Amino acid sequence: xxxxxxxxxxxxxxxxxxxxxxxxxxxxxxxxxxxxxxxxxxxxxxxxxxxxxxxxxxxxxxxxxxxxxxxxxxxxxxxxxxxxxxxxxxxxxxxxxxxxxxxxxxxxxxxxxxxxxxxxxxxxxxxxxxxxxxxxxxxxxxxxxxxxxxxxxxxxxxxxxxxxxxxxxxxxxxxxxxxxxxxxxxxxxxxxxxxxxxxxxxxxxxxxxxxxxxxxxxxxxxxxxxxxxxxxxxxxxxxxxxxxxxxxxxxxxxxxxxxxxxxxxxxxxxxxxxxxxxxxxxxxxxxxxxxxxxxxxxxxxxxxxxxxxxxxxxxxxxxxxxxxxxxxxxxxxxxxxxxxxxxxxxxxxxxxxxxxxxxxx
Amino acid sequence: xxxxxxxxxxxxxxxxxxxxxxxxxxxxxxxxxxxxxxxxxxxxxxxxxxxxxxxxxxxxxxxxxxxxxxxxxxxxxxxxxxxxxxxxxxxxxxxxxxxxxxxxxxxxxxxxxxxxxxxxxxxxxxxxxxxxxxxxxxxxxxxxxxxxxxxxxxxxxxxxxxxxxxxxxxxxxxxxxxxxxxxxxxxxxxxxxxxxxxxxxxxxxxxxxxxxxxxxxxxxxxxxxxxxxxxxxxxxxxxxxxxxxxxxxxxxxxxxxxxxxxxxxxxxxxxxxxxxxxxxxxxxxxxxxxxxxxxxxxxxxxxxxxxxxxxxxxxxxxxxxxxxxxxxxxxxxxxxxxxxxxxxxxxxxxxxxxxxxxxxxxxxxxxxxxxxxxxxxxxxxxxxxxxxxxxxxxxxxxxxxxxxxxxxxxxxxxxxxxxxxxxxxxxxxxxxxxxxxxxxxxxxxxxxxxxxxxxxxxxxxxxxxxxxxxxxxxxxxxxxxxxxxxxxxxxxxxxxxxxxxxxxxxx
Ligand SMILES: Nc1ncnc2c1ncn2[C@@H]1O[C@H](COP(=O)(O)OP(=O)(O)OP(=O)(O)O)[C@@H](O)[C@H]1O
Ligand SMILES: [Mg+2]
Numbered sequence: 001x002x003x004x005x006x007x008x009x010x011x012x013x014x015x016x017x018x019x020x021x022x023x024x025x026x027x028x029x030x031x032x033x034x035x036x037x038x039x040x041x042x043x044x045x046x047x048x049x050x051x052x053x054x055x056x057x058x059x060x061x062x063x064x065x066x067x068x069x070x071x072x073x074x075x076x077x078x079x080x081x082x083x084x085x086x087x088x089x090x091x092x093x094x095x096x097x098x099x100x101x102x103x104x105x106x107x108x109x110x111x112x113x114x115x116x117x118x119x120x121x122x123x124x125x126x127x128x129x130x131x132x133x134x135x136x137x138x139x140x141x142x143x144x145x146x147x148x149x150x151x152x153x154x155x156x157x158x159x160x161x162x163x164x165x166x167x168x169x170x171x172x173x174x175x176x177x178x179x180x181x182x183x184x185x186x187x188x189x190x191x192x193x194x195x196x197x198x199x200x201x202x203x204x205x206x207x208x209x210x211x212x213x214x215x216x217x218x219x220x221x222x223x224x225x226x227x228x229x230x231x232x233x234x235x236x237x238x239x240x241x242x243x244x245x246x247x248x249x250x251x252x253x254x255x256x257x258x259x260x261x262x263x264x265x266x267x268x269x270x271x272x273x274x275x276x277x278x279x280x281x282x283x284x285x286x287x288x289x290x291x292x293x294x295x296x297x298x299x300x301x302x303x304x305x306x307x308x309x310x311x312x313x314x315x316x317x318x319x320x321x322x323x324x325x326x327x328x329x330x331x332x333x334x335x336x337x338x339x340x341x342x343x344x345x346x347x348x349x350x351x352x353x354x355x356x357x358x359x360x361x
Numbered sequence: 362x363x364x365x366x367x368x369x370x371x372x373x374x375x376x377x378x379x380x381x382x383x384x385x386x387x388x389x390x391x392x393x394x395x396x397x398x399x400x401x402x403x404x405x406x407x408x409x410x411x412x413x414x415x416x417x418x419x420x421x422x423x424x425x426x427x428x429x430x431x432x433x434x435x436x437x438x439x440x441x442x443x444x445x446x447x448x449x450x451x452x453x454x455x456x457x458x459x460x461x462x463x464x465x466x467x468x469x470x471x472x473x474x475x476x477x478x479x480x481x482x483x484x485x486x487x488x489x490x491x492x493x494x495x496x497x498x499x500x501x502x503x504x505x506x507x508x509x510x511x512x513x514x515x516x517x518x519x520x521x522x523x524x525x526x527x528x529x530x531x532x533x534x535x536x537x538x539x540x541x542x543x544x545x546x547x548x549x550x551x552x553x554x555x556x557x558x559x560x561x562x563x564x565x566x567x568x569x570x571x572x573x574x575x576x577x578x579x580x581x582x583x584x585x586x587x588x589x590x591x592x593x594x595x596x597x598x599x600x601x602x603x604x605x606x607x608x609x610x611x612x613x614x615x616x617x618x619x620x621x622x623x624x625x626x627x628x629x630x631x632x633x634x635x636x637x638x639x640x641x642x643x644x645x646x647x648x649x650x651x652x653x654x655x656x657x658x659x660x661x662x663x664x665x666x667x668x669x670x671x672x673x674x675x676x677x678x679x680x681x682x683x684x685x686x687x688x689x690x691x692x693x694x695x696x697x698x699x700x701x702x703x704x705x706x707x708x709x710x711x712x713x714x715x716x717x718x719x720x721x722x723x724x725x726x727x728x729x730x731x732x733x734x735x736x737x738x739x740x741x742x743x744x745x746x747x748x749x750x751x752x753x754x755x756x757x758x759x760x761x762x763x764x765x766x767x768x769x770x771x772x773x774x775x776x777x778x779x780x781x782x783x784x785x786x787x788x789x790x791x792x793x794x795x796x797x798x799x800x801x802x803x804x805x806x807x808x809x810x811x812x813x814x815x816x817x818x819x820x821x822x823x824x825x826x827x828x829x830x831x832x833x834x835x836x837x838x839x840x841x842x843x844x845x846x847x848x849x850x851x852x853x854x855x856x857x858x859x860x861x862x863x864x865x866x867x868x
């Protein structure tokens with residue numbers, strides 16, 4: 001035997017500590033997957049345009065030009081992006097704890113309702129700064145409590161949060177409709193809306209633009225969420241609970257509290273999204289307030305694989321598509337819904353393309 | 362190899378296979394042959410690259426370099442489906458059956474049976490194949506109700522029914538009780554007599570000697586011994602080939618801890634507890650473990666060992682009865698952990714492993730306070746404590762930056778062992794602590810458990826390996842059907858008597 005005096009050379013032991021995974025390669029791989037997926041989606045979409053008798057190069061080129069070269073529509077993109085970012089973070093945080101929050105739609109409505117309530121309660125005479133602060137606080141607390149209902153249903157009755165958050169969306173919509181048709185309605189005769197915010201309670205715009213500060217809030221919150229998930233104890237604990245609840249329980253973590261807190265933080269973020277959409281764009285509650293914002297955010301979060309910074313990119317893509325949809329309609333007389341086809345194609349292409357290849361056994 | 366004459370040729374010849382995962386050289390130029398009618402044992406320490414090699418042969422991983430020759434023709438095995446087409450079948454260590462379905466339904470999922478499921482005909486086929494190979498598998502049984510050994514036989518049957526001539530078994534015995542190992546080996550023996558080829562991984566040398574005609578030893582991803590006859594080598598020579606050094610026998614020693622005036626490490630009084638199916642799994646259990654005492658739990662698998670450990674750790678609330686650890690009453694897992702409990706779970710992958718996290722992350726999941734940094738957790742401290750503990754315990758865990766989900770089976774166990782056994786615990790509850798470990802690490806783990814005991818911890822150790830228990834325990838409790846059917850003190854250890862107690866016979 002020749003092997004006698006060798007030291008054990010098991011790769012486990014011999015592996016140098018510096019053998020950290022190459023950081024650049026996964027990023028490049030992600031970028032490549034995204035670009036190729038977008039490419040495929042665009043090709044399919046072009047074929048579709050052809051069958052409709054439109055020239056795809058013309059249509060796509062115009063769409064691109066109208067969307068990204070006019071200052072107005074670029075600003076519009078950033079305005080639409082802000083609540084999408086927050087709504088997607090509202091999905092990402094619970095997802096980290098292994099929870100599916102489909103309740104963004106309702107939490108956004110409830111956040112806006114609470115913000116509006118705070119404004120109506122304080123009235124015109126209160127100083128503008130106070131009103132805004134109260135609106136922010138109310139929206140986040142209300143969103144958190146609304147999501148907390150779903151968390152408690154899960155903890156007490158074992159109801160899956162994907163179902164309960166979804167059902168609560170319909171309840172939230174009913175509450176909104178009740179308020180704007182009845183107690184909060186501005187006038188008996190006009191549209192069913194609430195009174196418009198006073199100017200001091202509206203979100204200020206970034207100077208030199210029409211873009212309200214919601215986008216800045218969204219970016220700052222993204223950084224905070226990233227840092228909390230990455231560096232804090234709580235961030236670590238929800239990752240453990242989300243990765244393997246039994247392992248979390250066995251290591252003494254309070255899994256119930258982690259579920260509750262993660263879902264409530266998600267709700268607070270969605271409530272915040274509702275607040276900035278309300279105080280930055282709509283200024284009044286109306287029947288279609290924030291329509292589909294929650295669901296679009298949910299998709300954006302999936303597109304970003306639940307990661308904070310990619311969420312910024314995904315929200316930008318969705319906001320651009322939505323703005324492009326408007327220009328497409330104006331320009332090439334294609335129905336606005338055409339853009340939904342492109343959105344769906346992109347979503348499917350990116351998700352399908354980037355799914356981890358499962359080893360089939 | 363030249364001793365095989367005539368027209369026979371190997372079922373499989375592997376030549377110079379290489380597979381590297383980034384910096385990890387899992388396999389480097391590995392070669393071996395499996396002949397019809399041969400049981401070929403693949404052995405080597407944890408992380409040696411055994412599972413990686415098997416997965417390349419079964420088409421799960423793709424080699425970086427090297428050749429595979431199946432029955433004389435070079436083959437590119439790029440998927441498990443291709444492997445099955447070539448007559449290669451594999452039983453993984455973590456069995457992949459659907460518990461809610463019957464045996465026949467599970468097999469139907471694996472076999473292309475056309476559009477309509479002809480379950481009745483399939484059941485008949487299963488019965489015939491099962492009889493032919495001596496597997497005693499009932500096609501109509503629900504998989505969820507079968508023991509691990511029975512499930513393994515279902516997997517083997519499934520592999521045989523998909524037309525395999527070469528059957529690969531990755532560590533089949535490490536989850537089996539001794540009686541189940543015997544049953545498995547008689548199946549393997551039967552397959553050998555039918556000219557099947559079998560490639561089997563095991564960490565136990567006596568199993569190699571019982572079952573294998575040929576052995577290949579891997580170390581650090583390279584073949585150290587290739588297609589040799591085990592009988593040409595002594596145990597020491599084989600061990601040295603596997604781990605690069607000799608492994609001494611465990612010297613048994615009695616506990617010297619003075620226990621007067623100290624609270625009992627563990628007391629359980631009048632415990633009745635339900636199992637997962639709602640049945641009464643523990644029936645009136647009372648026991649105490651003193652500080653500095655190592656108590657072994659013997660018993661046939663499923664006699665309540667799992668529930669006993671869980672109740673002791675506050676993980677499973679008992680229906681009646683009381684648990685204390687060093688005098689503190691235990692109501693939930695937090696109580697047990699803060700009283701100073703440490704535990705090695707029965708199934709570490711299911712119960713302690715969080716797939717996306719690194720080894721370092723796992724080192725803090727022990728219920729002790731997280732070391733505080735400026736923001737959040739001070740990972741630097743965790744790292745240096747881990748390094749110190751790793752040097753002290755000597756189980757050589759994987760680099761702390763590695764993701765646990767890519768570690769080999771034995772290396773996952775070593776991470777958990779290092780974390781839990783470095784805690785200076787008051788009570789250590791260790792379920793099958795040496796499961797999946799190579800010889801050197803089994804010995805080292807037993808020594809560490811004795812060191813814990815000598816430092817004053819009470820140790821509760823569950824094992825199905827009587828030899829292991831008899832060589833290390835101060836006292837053995839035998840469990841049968843949720844009861845403690847007998848207690849034997851160190852000096853009187855007697856295999857026969859323990860065996861009788863395990864099947865419920867009177868002491
Ligand atoms: N998918 C993977 N990605 C990265 N490294 C891997 C992967 N699979 C295995 N490895 C590494 O390759 C080496 C060999 O692992 P392998 O599972 O083949 O060992 P093994 O001999 O089966 O060990 P054990 O006896 O513990 O089961 C180990 O260092 C392991 O961490
Ligand atoms: Mg292995």
